[in-house]
Amino acid sequence: MNLCQALSLLESVSQSDSTVVVTGESGTGKELMARAIHLNSNRKLKPFVTINCSAFVESLIESELFGHEAGSFTGAIKSKPGRFEIAEDGTLFLDEIGDLSLAVQTKLLRVIESREFERVGSNKQLTLKARIIAATNKDLLSEIAAGRFREDLYYRINVVNIHMPPLRDRMDDLPKLTTHFIEKFNALFKKKIKQFSSNAFEILKEYNWPGNIRELENVVEHSFVLCPGEIIQVEHLPTRIRESKSDGQTISQKPEMKSFDDAEKEILIKILRNNSGSRIKTAKELGINTSTLWRKMKKYDLV
Template sequence: MSAASEIVERNVGSILVVDDEASARQVLVQLLRDDGHHVEEAADGFKALGVLQDWRPDILLTDLKMPLMDGVQLLKKAREMYPDLTCIVMTAFASVDTAVQAMKSGANEYLTKPLNFEAVELTIERALERVRLVKELEVLREKANTAAPQIVGNSAPVKHLLQLIDQVAPSRATVLITGESGTGKEMVARRIHEMSNRGRKPFMALHCAALTETLLESELFGHEKGAFTGAASTRRGRFEEADGGTIFLDEIGEISPSTQVKLLRFLQTREFERVGGNQTISVDVRIVTATNRNLAEEVQKGRFREDLYYRLNVINIETPPLRTRRSDIPLLMRHFVDKYSRENSKTIQEIDSEFVRELESYDWPGNVRELENVIERAVVLTESGRITADHLPRTVTQSSGSKAWGSDVVIPGSRLEDLERYAILATYESTGGDSAETAQILGVSQRKIQYKLRDYRDAGLV
């Protein structure tokens, strides 16, 4: 448990009392201890600094006028050690000037001597309430920093995806994430990392298609000084930087045969050499990769190593396209509206129902990424706080309804093949994209379902 969490839960205060008058100090210390606080004491500023070297209290309660080091000097030095330390000063010289001086020196509260014990207790209570609020904020920040990335949706495909992530994350297995562009493969990778025991270690993401072969190998493995033109100094690669954590290689199907060989060796041994070097380096890194290519077909065509494919594909997670999880569109819409309203300092009071219908009937070839861009555009363009279909791009409004699998089915009046298509695609979506279950529900062979789905995709109907 963190120190921040402990303070919030125990709900008590720790106080350092500093006063050169021994009798006054001891009475105050006893009062505070009787109230249940943990109290330490010091007779002057120098001794107080010694205590602060080894112990950080919630509150520093100090006299203002003391020999050798006065309260102002003590406050300044204490604040150098603990910038957010809550400080209360006491003085027998009740004047506006001394109050201003105390506040300028960093005091949060001000008490006058002789002390009124009720006033002391109220001031301590008020100061501890401030401490508690600060600590609670720290706890919330800790939780936010360690929270797994949010995957929005309640549809069957998303529930299946989240269940699979929960099962896979705690293991050490290599994961291959497949799916269309824009379906959130990197988000899945980050969630796997955050939910594993590596969550507090580095997460490194690298988009393989964006780099040349030499630069990609340098990014992965690092390089020695002079290894190639421009290598002016030795540089650690992503594998070294991610030691103990996770490295995510997106678009893994794009890497060259030479890089494939080096990556295969690393997966077998967890060892590598920097580009231009001969020192063997060992690291503990989990590999998660992603591609929108069919790597099995790439293997058959000789463009991807079969042994590397099997090393990468220990666990396969497929991210569902948005068209198979249409019921999630309103949830995603609300999520992105909230996000971009905050980022653009806008208040969205209403979302027109026609806007939502257009979103639900569009096929989203760019998947969630395309939906996010459309929602951001709508939030930016609206001037009235109301989002309408007029804020949609033509690509959405002209296509929605023409390709949505159920939009052109009217009973009676539709052709038999349209009714068949509706039945197959509606059932396929309800099963979360399970062709075997779809076939069982409809009472036909799985082969026929797969054949029909291929035809629909080739015709651009799904």
């Protein structure tokens, strides 16, 4: 799905209240798609509330979703509304829903089916009014087969599925995306940068983009900081981007293509080395969160 196809689907999906699941690798723009659906719907003046399901341990995720009453658990000094309440008549975006425990999945399924929930430590029934949009970078069907995701929850939330392809598979969108980020950072930095030079842009096209659109945004911002004129040159690109092009190779004389996994592993090793092994700095440079970086490092036996 390219940008034009996504925008066409966006218009149709925005006009309904059906539950949506947005899938794709980290950094492909899943939250941007969810926000766009919200802003094009009749709920656009209502809250858009997000929660990263992978950011909380099981004992805390319930409180974050459902809210809690004072004294309901150690540390619950005062009552607190959860995201279901805060979202009101707007949209609740459940990011990385595939990371929820089975126990929390069961409770979430009950809420979606009944449109009712209770705060932790309360028996008072509250009504879910928000639209649910979920996102994941996991293959939920594989998670179901492995016993890590409930099949009934999958079919309950997967009314509409929108897959966001990785940037490496939608390079036709690269000119539009770079133009968008140039406009964004011109406004932010009060500059008048027009474009990337042809050589710099060719390097962008040759890069694998393991961090996807989020990494592209970081690269454009990096280039803005270093560029004193109107055209971003090769020397303004981050070192890892410039070095990703094979030594002594021209773009018309490509070496045998590596698999994406091999290329991604090589990039991870290089950036980790440049950052003296710091996961926080490496994740920031790639435009991904530390939990995503940890999963990639485990995948490639780098931990």
